[in-house]
Every structure is written in C-alpha cells, then in structure tokens.
Amino acid sequence: MCGSPRHGTAVGFIVLLNALLLATQAAEGVSTDHLLVQLHEGAQDEAHQLATQHGFHSARKLSFGEGLFHFYPQDTSKRRSKRSARNRQRLQKDRRVKNVVEQEGFDRQKRGYRDINDIEVNMSDPLFTKQWYLINTGQADGTPGLDLNVAEAWQLGYTGKGVTVAIMDDGIDYLHPDLASNYNADASYDFSSNDPFPFPRYTDDWFNSHGTRCAGEVSAAANNNICGVGVAYNSKVAGIRMLDQPFMTDIIEASSISHMPQVIDIYSASWGPTDDGKTVDGPRELTLQAMADGVNKGRGGKGSIYVWASGDGGSYDDCNCDGYASSMWTISINSAINDGRTALYDESCSSTLASTFSNGRKRNPEAGVATTDLYGNCTLRHSGTSAAAPEAAGVFALAIEANPDLTWRDMQHLSVLTSKRNQLHDEVHQWRRNGVGLEFNHLFGYGVLDAGGMVKMSKEWKTVPERFHCIAGSIQDVHKVQSGNKVLLTINTDACQGKDNFVRYLEHVQAVVTVNASRRGDLTINMTSPMATKSLLLSRRPRDDDAKVGFDKWPFMTSHTWGEDPRGTWVMEVGFQGDEPQRGALKEWTLMLHGTQSAPYIDQIVRDYQSKLAMSKKEELEEELDEAVERSLKSLLSKNN
Incomplete structure (x- = not known):
C-alpha cells in the first residue's frame, strides 16, 4: 500500500494496488x-x-x-x-x-465546459473587481464574505512564488500576455502531439480554451492591466496537453501525471470519466502506478499533489463512481456558487475533501469565473467544477510557498482543518460533525478552502506522523438484496491493534465492495463508523440501467471519519431506492483503514469539541433556568393582579 513519502511496506502497497486495479471498470474501449x-x-x-x-x-x-x-x-x-x-x-x-x-x-471529458449567461487590495487588472471568488463584496448578486480569503494570504506576503502548478488539459495559450511571464516552458509538454509545445489546437467554437482558462485562475499575473489575477499570481504554470485526441490511453494519462515530478509541485485535473450518471470508471494500471510513484517519490519524497474536479453529473451521478476523484491520492474538490448554494451540476459523494467556487445559477453575465481565454482574450464565463479545481491548486501553491516541506498528506490534513462552512448551504445534505467534532457536508466536504487560514497554519505545521494501513475485516458470504429489505452487515475490528500497522487516527476509509443488481442505479450503500458517523457511500443514480457488471471490488471511499478512532463496530447498509422492485447480491465487503498511530492535533480538536459541548449544555441549562424563572415571575404577577 501507499505509505508516507518516506515509509510504508511493499507488501501493503501491493495489496492496495491490486485492490485498485481490480476495481477499474471501464466502458468498452x-x-x-x-x-x-x-x-x-x-x-x-x-x-x-x-x-x-x-x-x-x-x-x-x-x-x-x-x-x-x-x-x-x-x-x-x-x-x-x-x-x-x-x-x-x-x-x-x-x-x-x-x-x-x-x-x-477510452473516453475522458473536460469538466464544467458550459456557458452561463471590507479588505483593501489594489489591483490594476480590469477584471479583478469581478473576481468575486477572490474577494466577494456582493458582486453579481453574491454573498459578501463568501470567498477563498486570498487577500489575507496575499497580505501575509504569499503569492505562490517558487511553486509550479501543472494544468493537465487541452493545452495552454502560453503566449497570452497575462500568462507568458509565469509560464514554465521547461516543465511543459504536449502528450497529444508528442512535442514540448502544448499550444491549444484551433477550433471554430474555441472548444480548446479549457486549459487556458484554468491556467489563468492559478497564475494570471497581477497589476499588468490585463484580464484578472490568479489565486497564486506569482506561481509558475506548466501546460500538459493530453486531452485533445479522440480517445485517451493509459500511457498518455500516466505520462501526464508523472511528468517532471521533481519540478512540478501540483497537478490540476479538471476532467475524468463521462459524467452521464451511468459510468463507473477509474485509472488503469500504468496511471495507478504513476500516481502511486508521484505521492511516494515526487517533490523529493514529499509527494506530488493531485487536485481533481469532483464531477459535473449533478444529482444524477455520484463522484464515488469516479476512481480519480475518489482516490486517496487525490484531493477531490467540489464547487459552490457565489451565494453559497450548490451548483446544479455538482456531484455529491463521501470522498470529496473540500470546495471552492464556480459560476452562479442566475444568468448574470458576471456570475461566472473571470479568467484568461484563448488568443490574448479574457472571459467571465468559465464554469463547472473545472473552475473549482484550479482555484484549489492556487490555494495549495500559497501554502507550499509558506512551507515548502509540506507533504501530500499534510495538504490533505490542512484542507480538512482549515476549510470553513462559511455561508455554504445545501438543500439536500445537512452539515454534521463527525466523532471528533470536525464539521462536514456530503456535497461540500469540510467546507470552502480558506487561503489565509491555510497559510497561517502551514507556517507552523509539523509533518504528520507515518501512515499505516489495516485490513479491518472482510465478509465474503453472498447476501441477497431486495427492494424493501435492507441488508445490514457488521465488521468488528481492533484496527490491527498490537501489530505494526495499527491505525488509531483515521484519514481515509475504503469499503471494497462487490455487488450485482437488476438495476445498478437504484442501489444505495451507507456505512456507519464506531463513533456513529454515517457516510453515504453510494447514492441513487437514476440513469444507470446496468444489470450485468455491477460493482466488482470497487473501493468506495469516505473522508468523513477523518481523525476518528476506528476501533469497534462498523455497519454497512445496502438497499434499493426507486419506483420499481429490484434484486441483487452483495458478494464482498472488505474494510480498509488508512491513518496514523499518533496525531496530537486531533487530541486537541477532541478536547476543544468536548469543551464546546459542555459549554453548550451549560448554556442550555442556563437558558432553561432563565425561562423557568421568567415563567414563575409571570405566574406571581398574574396572581397578584
């Protein structure tokens, strides 16, 4: 399995890699x-x-x-x-x-390619005041204060200097006057044409503007009177052109993900399997190996940071069916709109770690994401989770400048600890707290990234302890699943206590599942941790009619139990949701725990959480006492009158 950049057992790595390889389910190529x-x-x-x-x-x-x-x-x-x-x-x-x-x-699609009709920061760039996701003052009917809080990071002196972000996409217009000064030619490559010049191929509809738009969100230069400003406007941006061909191959994906890992710090990907609500697909063998090598060997052993757009399938899809977004080795990013609501195209899943921003629901021409466009132009119309992932890459670049020693796991911990609920609201999924008090949402993850909070914590951050992996248990018996009757299974685990690979504080949890159904899209899977945190591993996908393939050793992942003690009883609940009666068979559930044996900051979070609970209960008692006193006074007054 994949250990920390400096540790981990070869046997464990092979077990994990084999599980992931077996999990890949692809459409016919x-x-x-x-x-x-x-x-x-x-x-x-x-x-x-x-x-x-x-x-x-x-x-x-x-x-x-x-x-x-x-x-x-x-x-x-x-x-x-x-x-x-x-x-x-x-x-x-x-x-x-x-x-x-x-x-x-095989097929890979660009994400988010769709049309949409009190801090003092002085920038000369004409679109800066329209970049509400950087500083939200209520532009385009937005909610003031709902932004990435980049102004605080900038004021602390962090602008991405010395950090290189690669945009894996359809190319970059590196001649664009707002990108040229920050373009890293040495770290760029065109894997579609096999040459060092990842310039986008011309089309009449400008379809290949996707990568250029993403690049501007990260590294557009500041104070040059052109377009807007990148989140990390002094970072270097590399172009990896790999999407512009009629099909994708394992070689091209693996080559892109592993290109110059000692120079490139962050890889941003705004693409993935088709968001049609019926595809279950993920990385192939070479790409898995390249990604594993990246987190173990990239950046001098600190690990490459992979940022992934969670998907644009909306309520019809579930990003846990996307093996890239749901990978432990990537940071899956969803999006919110400028008033804090979910975007209509947002997919929800338990593997999403955090969120940034994309276009608004209203047809306000300034509600989109302002950034660079092809041939020296600018746009206000970038959108989708495609826009969200590069914003996150920019925030991570600020954090790496603040602390170049951050590992790929440090970045995930920082995302969990510093992301904020802010004013995000989801009409479907409520905000909840897990067993150690961390607040999360099934769609937004741990909240919107906070650049100021992340760089401040990064400056004092100590590398997280070694990571371990425990196969907590496995149920291989066949259990029939029918509409109206949910299957409940339990695994009681000591999380490998007493062994070298004991996991005391959780990071990622994987439920490797094999299940067939008369209609795969009506399946739902929930899993509850020993500390009573419920994760929705698979929601209903109404467009998925599959009756043959099902899920074969598919690793559903949750990040909702982050920091929890995994020892105790885990419960899995499998059933059907839909209008027509369905039947199926659950053939395997293997529980895989990934985490550390020590994590002092989690202990502090627990203490703070328990203190807040005690305080809130005390306040509730005081309120009840006040109400009782008030009722008594009213009663006495009424009697006297």
Whole structure:
C-alpha cells in the first residue's frame, strides 16, 4: 500500500494496488495504434530506430518502469488499421522486444465546459473587481464574505512564488500576455502531439480554451492591466496537453501525471470519466502506478499533489463512481456558487475533501469565473467544477510557498482543518460533525478552502506522523438484496491493534465492495463508523440501467471519519431506492483503514469539541433556568393582579 513519502511496506502497497486495479471498470474501449513496448536491457538505445523500422513515427521513453517506451504513430488521431496490426505482430517477434501491450482508447471529458449567461487590495487588472471568488463584496448578486480569503494570504506576503502548478488539459495559450511571464516552458509538454509545445489546437467554437482558462485562475499575473489575477499570481504554470485526441490511453494519462515530478509541485485535473450518471470508471494500471510513484517519490519524497474536479453529473451521478476523484491520492474538490448554494451540476459523494467556487445559477453575465481565454482574450464565463479545481491548486501553491516541506498528506490534513462552512448551504445534505467534532457536508466536504487560514497554519505545521494501513475485516458470504429489505452487515475490528500497522487516527476509509443488481442505479450503500458517523457511500443514480457488471471490488471511499478512532463496530447498509422492485447480491465487503498511530492535533480538536459541548449544555441549562424563572415571575404577577 501507499505509505508516507518516506515509509510504508511493499507488501501493503501491493495489496492496495491490486485492490485498485481490480476495481477499474471501464466502458468498452477502441483499438489504437499506440503501443506500450518493453525492450531488453541492451536494446533501449535503439528504441527510435526500432519504432521507425516497424512503421511507427517514434518512441518516447517512459519515466515509470524499467525499459518502457511509448511507440506512437505519425497521426495520433487515427485508430488502429490492419496494417498497424501487422506492424505490431512483427514488432512482437523482434529479438530486442521483451513485451508489447496495445493501448486501449477510452473516453475522458473536460469538466464544467458550459456557458452561463471590507479588505483593501489594489489591483490594476480590469477584471479583478469581478473576481468575486477572490474577494466577494456582493458582486453579481453574491454573498459578501463568501470567498477563498486570498487577500489575507496575499497580505501575509504569499503569492505562490517558487511553486509550479501543472494544468493537465487541452493545452495552454502560453503566449497570452497575462500568462507568458509565469509560464514554465521547461516543465511543459504536449502528450497529444508528442512535442514540448502544448499550444491549444484551433477550433471554430474555441472548444480548446479549457486549459487556458484554468491556467489563468492559478497564475494570471497581477497589476499588468490585463484580464484578472490568479489565486497564486506569482506561481509558475506548466501546460500538459493530453486531452485533445479522440480517445485517451493509459500511457498518455500516466505520462501526464508523472511528468517532471521533481519540478512540478501540483497537478490540476479538471476532467475524468463521462459524467452521464451511468459510468463507473477509474485509472488503469500504468496511471495507478504513476500516481502511486508521484505521492511516494515526487517533490523529493514529499509527494506530488493531485487536485481533481469532483464531477459535473449533478444529482444524477455520484463522484464515488469516479476512481480519480475518489482516490486517496487525490484531493477531490467540489464547487459552490457565489451565494453559497450548490451548483446544479455538482456531484455529491463521501470522498470529496473540500470546495471552492464556480459560476452562479442566475444568468448574470458576471456570475461566472473571470479568467484568461484563448488568443490574448479574457472571459467571465468559465464554469463547472473545472473552475473549482484550479482555484484549489492556487490555494495549495500559497501554502507550499509558506512551507515548502509540506507533504501530500499534510495538504490533505490542512484542507480538512482549515476549510470553513462559511455561508455554504445545501438543500439536500445537512452539515454534521463527525466523532471528533470536525464539521462536514456530503456535497461540500469540510467546507470552502480558506487561503489565509491555510497559510497561517502551514507556517507552523509539523509533518504528520507515518501512515499505516489495516485490513479491518472482510465478509465474503453472498447476501441477497431486495427492494424493501435492507441488508445490514457488521465488521468488528481492533484496527490491527498490537501489530505494526495499527491505525488509531483515521484519514481515509475504503469499503471494497462487490455487488450485482437488476438495476445498478437504484442501489444505495451507507456505512456507519464506531463513533456513529454515517457516510453515504453510494447514492441513487437514476440513469444507470446496468444489470450485468455491477460493482466488482470497487473501493468506495469516505473522508468523513477523518481523525476518528476506528476501533469497534462498523455497519454497512445496502438497499434499493426507486419506483420499481429490484434484486441483487452483495458478494464482498472488505474494510480498509488508512491513518496514523499518533496525531496530537486531533487530541486537541477532541478536547476543544468536548469543551464546546459542555459549554453548550451549560448554556442550555442556563437558558432553561432563565425561562423557568421568567415563567414563575409571570405566574406571581398574574396572581397578584
């Protein structure tokens, strides 16, 4: 399993990786002319020659794995032909080749690509006053004070200097006058065209403006009289062009995620599997390996930070069915609009860690996210959770400048501890407190990121203790599930107490589930911790008609039990919700706990929480006493009269 950047057992890592690999459930892919080729040790210098000899344009050495190369065609947009199949067969027989794996093409979509019709900070940029998510004074019918609190971080002197954020997307207009001075060319690459120039491909509808808009949110320069200001306006931005082709491959995703991990600090991804409410999909083998390498080896062992948009499927989807957003190795970010409500496209799930902002519901032309656009232009119309993830990346860049020693896990802890409920409100899911008093919401996670609060805590932060992993228990018996009758299962665990991998303070919890149903979309799964925190692992997805695949060893994840003591009885509840009667079979529930053996700040949170509870009860008693006295006085007065 994945340990801390400096620790962890190889056996544990293999167990976790295998569980994740088994969990990947993909739609049927397409054949491509892209190959993963492993060469024998003495033949690696001949990779280019070998590729051209067998009909490929060239070969690119992969940074993950020994002797691995990407053999790619001249025209990367074409699918596999009969001729390329013959080329592959000849290549496979070449004595220099150890193994050949054809890359399957699959779908990845940009998120949020849709149209929408008292702090003193002086900026000359014309759109700055319209960037309500930076400083909200009530612009575009918004709620004053509901913002990222970047002004406090800026006033403390943190602007992202020395930090590089990579935008993994459809390219960046690096010639844009608001981005050019902060563009990191050395850390950029085009994996769609296999060259160092990730400039967006032109289309009449400007569809490839997605990455440029995201880049501006993070690193648009300040005080240059152009467009607006980035959250971390002195940070460097790298462009990783990897979305602009008719299909995605495991090689392209893994290459993007692992590109220059000692230079790039933060990777921002505003894309994922199709948000159609019926897809269950996640990263493939190479991408999982690259992501694991990133958190263990990136940034000199402190770990690469992966920021992911949680999804735009709205109430029809559940982001726990997205293996990228629900990964423990990513920070999944949802969005709120400028008055604190949920956006109509927001997906909810128990793996979301925190939120930032996106466009408003009203057709106010200034309610969108103001940022850079293609060909030197500016826009007020960036939207979706696509807009939310880069804002989070910008906040994290401020925190890293404040403390360059922060690990990938430190960033997750800081997000949990400093995010605020502020004035966020969700009509469906109530705000609740977990067993140690941390306030969370099923859609917003632990609240909206607070840049000022995060940099202040970062300055004094001590790296969190070593991380451990415990398989708390597993139920393999088949249990029939029917409409009207929920299946209740329990696992009693000591969280591996007495062993080297004892987990006392939780970070992530995974419920690895295998279940089939006559209609997968009507399934609901809840899990309750020993400290009585209930996580909705899977909500109803009304568009999911699957009756064959179900969920096969799928790792549903919750972050809601953060900081809790996992020892005791865990309860899983599986049932159906919908108009038609359904049936199914729950075949496996494996409970995996991830966390630490010591976490002093959690102890302090518990003490503070208990103190607040005691104080609130005392105030309740005093109020009851006051009311009783008032009633007695009224009674006496009425008798005297």
